[in-house]
Amino acid sequence: MSAHRLPERALEHTSMSEPTGGRLVVVGNGMVGQRLVEALREHDTDRRWQVTVLSEEPRRAYDRVALSSYFDGATATELDLVEPGCYETPGYALHLDEAVTGIDRAARTVTTSRHRVFGYDALVLATGSAPFVPPVPGRDLPGCFVYRTLEDLDAIRAAAKQAATRTRGRRAGLVIGGGLLGLEAARALRLLGLSPHVVELGPRLMPLQVDEGGGAVLRALIEDLGVTVHLSTSVAALSREHDGGMLATLADGAELDVDLVVFSAGVRPRDQLARDTDLAIGQRGGVLVDDGCVTSDSAIFAVGECACVGGRVHGLVAPGYAMAEVLADRLLGGTASFTGADTSTKLKLMGVDVASFGDALAATPGALEVTVTNPVRRSYAKLVVSDDATTVLGGVLVGDASKYAGLRPLVGRALPGDPVAMIAPVGDGAGAGAGALPADAQVCSCHAVTKDTITAAIADRDLSDVAGIKACTRAGTGCGSCVPLLRTLLAESGVAVGTALCEHFDHTRAELFAFARVEGIATFTDLIQRHGRGRGCDLCKPVVASILASLDHGHILDGEQAALQDSNDHVLANIQRNGTYSVVPRVPGGEITPAKLIAIGEVARDFGLYTKITGGQRIDLLGARIEQLPAIWRRLVEAGFESGHAYGKALRTVKSCVGSTWCRYGVQDSVSLAIELELRYRGIRSPHKIKAGVSGCARECAEAQSKDIGVIATEHGWNLYVGGNGGFRPRHADLLLTDVDTATLVRTIDRFIMFYIRTADRLQRTAGWVESLSAGGVDGLAYLRSVLVDDALGIAAELDAAMARHVERYQDEWAAVLADPQRLRRFASFVNAPDLPDPSVAFVTERGQPRPVPLPVPVPAPVRRAGTVAALEVIR
Amino acid sequence: MTRRADMAASPATPPPGTPATAGVWTAVCRYTDLVPERGAAALIGDMQVAIFRTFDGRLYALDNRDPFTGVHVLARGIVGSRGEAPTVASPLHKQVFDLRTGACLDDPRVTVIIYPVRDRDGTVEVWTPSG
Known part of the structure; x- marks a missing residue:
């Protein structure tokens, strides 16, 4: 095999120049292969290439990065990556279930598993990688799986289901490998009802992305979720038990009873086709290519995880995409070259944020590390800077990765401020906004889109929303972690992001509310003539109907107001x-x-x-x-x-437990308070529905913390929570007041509701509204407390009067x-x-x-x- | 598609564009029964028609059936405008239809049938094809 491992100069092509048109055969239809095809479709306007894609898989390219979402209910169709019409385009053909079995470089043909022969002028290997299964005795037993394709996931699901039919205690699954994919697999097992064990040879989880400090916090977070972690050990043997289960023996002697085993101990490039035809292979595998993705045969190229470029095989999709773009350019006569790619990672594993960017492990000589650990909130943040503390080199975030979008683009750039403040939790520092970024900084690392590309697109194409940026630049269409940054860039470009209610009003709901209140506007016609245009629509009419109802302009079905109401x-x-x-x-x-x-x-x-x-x-x-x-x-x-106003954007219910009247644990009369609150706020119209709950003790049987307004009894009074939500995007409510008496409680809820009605957006629940109050380093909850309790804005009397009027006039x-x-x-x-x-x-x-x-x-x-x-x- | 016509005007004689096909004008209600900027459903034979009176006093009539759900509810939608077009939004999934043409403005594949409608001396009449 050593004959295949040629030095890099083997790639110096002297005789033949690279082809620039004709028949292009692409082997493999994974994410990177598909990306190449779509780049060609976009740029090959002269139709130089006739593209034929051969894939051994039964289905066309899908999002393998999001593979785990399959267990959350995503369908194979939703994961599909192929743009509609791609292979209906003349000159583009996809053959599934047809593996390439051999390459004849002299004849420039490939042979397939269906015994067909395809000629090529240029051949692209995009065969990806295969899971590495360490040589553990028993690894071929039924019940052993890898985690790579949808078919693998189907098999794991079936095995978990079968395990459920065996009558044993809690079922368990073993994941071999504690890297990124291994943790994804552990999560999947948990979703399937199995208790996951993770065995990792290294001293910490995700050893490639996370350092020791981050690994410790990550382990604590993962174990909180019911995953048992075994570090610095390996699986010595696997055997089948009589009852259909499996026994895993670890190198340290421990034995685990499990129902199935998933190998996720890394991947290996699939380079066999290249080896068989004597193409140069990298030191540690992978088809050797130069920075133009050309192999040792100038008519053959390789991209993605099967390629070895710059002595390295990349296992992430971003470098693969970059290679696909480079190759598309080369095939069309360009001179693009692959200069390495961002290997930053941000992911949410079982709800745990993990991010790693740049030189995360501080491998640069003399690099300095600044860390902020909060063992109470279980978060860890590290910024790596150069030895002279002038340049950002990388970082690690565990537990809270909200700073990732702002920090990652700074890699290789001047340190803009105090590094501790940059990674400190929200509220303690300004953080890094988009404004701090240089123009050529990469904002979207999935698609390599820079800040100036985005700001130019906003200006030139008159973009006004994130959807427009996605359509024009592809930024934000990968992992999505840069979307908050896109919003900031829109705002910094002077675009008022999404504030226009619809084509009839350029204002927000809160602005229209202020107009109606201050100018005494009592009809839609008056409002639209003064501040809008046209005749309204299903978006703005119900909003105005709600505003007029809040300002107490009679029964909602009186006069012109009737026509405004939402159809319910x-x-x-x-x-x-x-x-x-x-x-x-x-x-x-x-x-x-x-x-x-x-x-x-x-x-x-x-x-x-x-x-x-x-x-x-x-x-x-x-x-x-x-x-x-x-x-x-x-x-x-x-x-x-x-x-009961179940049809309206209004107070729905105030749920309660039976409270101290009956319950032997109750400390306050939650039913009486719930009735009092429901009768007080019934009929009030608001930006969205409002739900409330009152629990008579800390056991919280009324689930008050999932409500817009939640009250929980204490020995001394009530605790008030706000901004909770169930439904589409669940959120626990924030504690606003502690141990207050009933009068203070009701007064504060009055003001909370009225302040929400005045200032929230259309269809913004209190959860989103409370979150929106935290901006620019302001602690939203503290702000809310200052407005509602300390009357920082001087509007408390107005809010109180508005609620008094509502209560008095309710019918x-x-x-x-x-x-x-x-x-x-x-x-x-x-x-x-x-x-x-x-x-x-x-x-x-x-x-x-x-x-x-x-x-x-x-x-x-x-x-x-x-x-x-x-x-x-x-x-x- | 021969049933399509421009419905805007409401003179005493059939408006220009009234189909040559045989049909009848049926009185359904008084003009003042209709609330401005809202719709009402009418039953003509076994046909359900949604009739709208817009802010400027014009009348429009569409098939009452929401083509996305098969349910007869368009008369209960919110009336408004999109650009120059007077519109109604389905009360179920809020797709918007042009009252003048029946075209769905959110899905170019979909159009609902429109019917000629007129105000004759305070009585609203809808033309439907016979047979």
Whole structure:
């Protein structure tokens, strides 16, 4: 084999020049191979090349970096990387399930597993790498897997499922290798219900990316998640147990009972084709190429993990992409060369942030290391600087990688400030903003996009949002870690990021609120004539309707305001997938009498409604047709119910536990407080829905910390939490006040809600709003406390008065409609047949209740518009 | 597609562009029954039609069926404008339709049928093809 390992000068081509057109054959359709094809599609405008891609895999290129998201429910289709239409383009062909088995360099042909022969003028090897499986006895047993392809993941999933059928205790899985991929695999095992063990030969996890200090914090964080970590040891043998499980014996003598084993001990370049045809091979494997990706045969090229460039085989996608771009340029006659690539990494492993950039391990002679460790919050940050403390060389972040986007581009540049302040936790220093970056600094390392490329695109193409930057420059379309930086660059370029509500208003919701309040504007027409244009739309009309409701301009279905309401508010009910509505009466605090329960049951029975208990401790009645709504409400109102505002951007429920009245652990009467709060804030209109909870003791049975407003009883009073969220993006609420009495608590919640209503964006939950208050080094929570408690802005009296007015003027919206024949007329099924049910709506019975019959849909797949997430939320 | 026509005007005689196909004008309600900037559904035979009265007093009529879900709800959407086009947004997934043409402005593949509609002495009439 040594004959293959030629020195680098073997790559000096003297006779033949590189080809610049004709038949191009690409072997392999992984991420890098596909990237090459797409670069050619973009730049080969003269159609110099006829491209044929041969891949042994059964499916086309997909995002292997995001492989683990497959276990979070991502589908193979979602991971697909191939641009639509790529292989429908004339001159571009992809053959799957067809491996190249040999290369005839003299004839310039390749032979495939389907016994076909393809001629080439240029041949590209993009065969990637294969998992390295150390020679452990038993490694070929069933139950041993690698972690590389979707097929591997399917096999692991099937094995985990099978393990579940065996009757043993807690099931376990063993991951061999504690690197990046090994931890991904451990996470996957955990998602599959197995207790993961990780065995790493090195003295710490992720030894290539993280130093000793970071490794210690990382281990603590990973073990918190139920992963058992075995360091500085290896697996000596694997054997099969009688019950179908496996026994792993470690080098230190420990024995582990496991159900399956995943090898993730690194990868090796797949260079066999090159070896077979006597191309030069690197010292430690990999097809030897020069900085133009040319192998020892000037008609053959190699890119990605199968290539050895500059004496190194790169195992990350960013260098692979860079090589693909270089080769595309070379194939079109350019002179680009590969000069190394950013090997920075930022990832979230099981929710744990890990980032490593530049010379993370301080290998540069004389390098100085500045570290900030916070063992309480389990975070570690290190900045590596040159021996004279003038240049940033690299760094490591574990536990909190929020500084990564600002720090990584500084590698190789002058240290802009005090290094400790740069890596200190938020609030203690200014941090590194995008403004501190030099123009040629790389912002997106996945696609090698520099700051000046982005700022030029913003200026030249008049970009106004992150989506535009992604489309024009590809920045932010890789790992996504630079997206916050893109937003900052937009702001620094003078673009008001996303503040325009829609095409009719250039203002934010908060600005419109201020206009309406200060100028005394009471109608949409007045507001749009003074501050907007056109006739409004489904985005701005409901926002203005909400603002006018908050400023107390009468019943939401009065006068012009009626036409503004979102389609659910317009009928005071929540539309469902078949066009019928749900009806949710308010049940304050979740407390309900037997008589009222019976009344709800009778209404549901008499109108044929489906009933379900909601998460907010009330009862949802579904399947009401529009013309039935008033009759349903009349029965409910007679039984003492009122609207629960389940259709509105409004207070929904205040959930409670039974509290000290009944519970032997309770320390305060959580039910009474929940009822008081729900009755106080019912009907208030806000930028988004508001949910609250009150728990009677620290056991927190009301889950108050997942609510916009959470109250937890203490021995001495109440603790107030704000900004919690469940749903799409869960967030634990922040503790705002401790041990306060009821009067202080209610006053602070009054102000919190009113301040939120005045200043939040459209459809911004309190969670995002509270986070948005932390900007430019300001601690948002401290700021909020200063406004609400210490009246730092001098608006507390106004906020209090606004809430007092709301409480005083509240009226039940259902009862108000029932009392007004004019409003009632809107609840007609047909203007010419007001009580006739929509003939297309039908139900079948399932588990003793009605359910909608699905309707035929003529359009194959709805194209969803931006903002659909918010729209979907309305429907729920 | 022969049923398509420009619906903007509402004179006493069928407007220009009224299809040559046989059809009938059906009275569905009084003009004042319609709320400005909102829609109402009407049932004509077994056809469900969404009728809209915009801020400038014009009338528009579309098939009431939301083509993305198959549910008859377009009359309950929010009326507004996009550029020069008067629009309605489906109350289900908020796709926006041009009231003048029925074209979906968020998905060029999709168009809903529009119907001629007019205000005749305070009565709203909708033209539908016969047979």
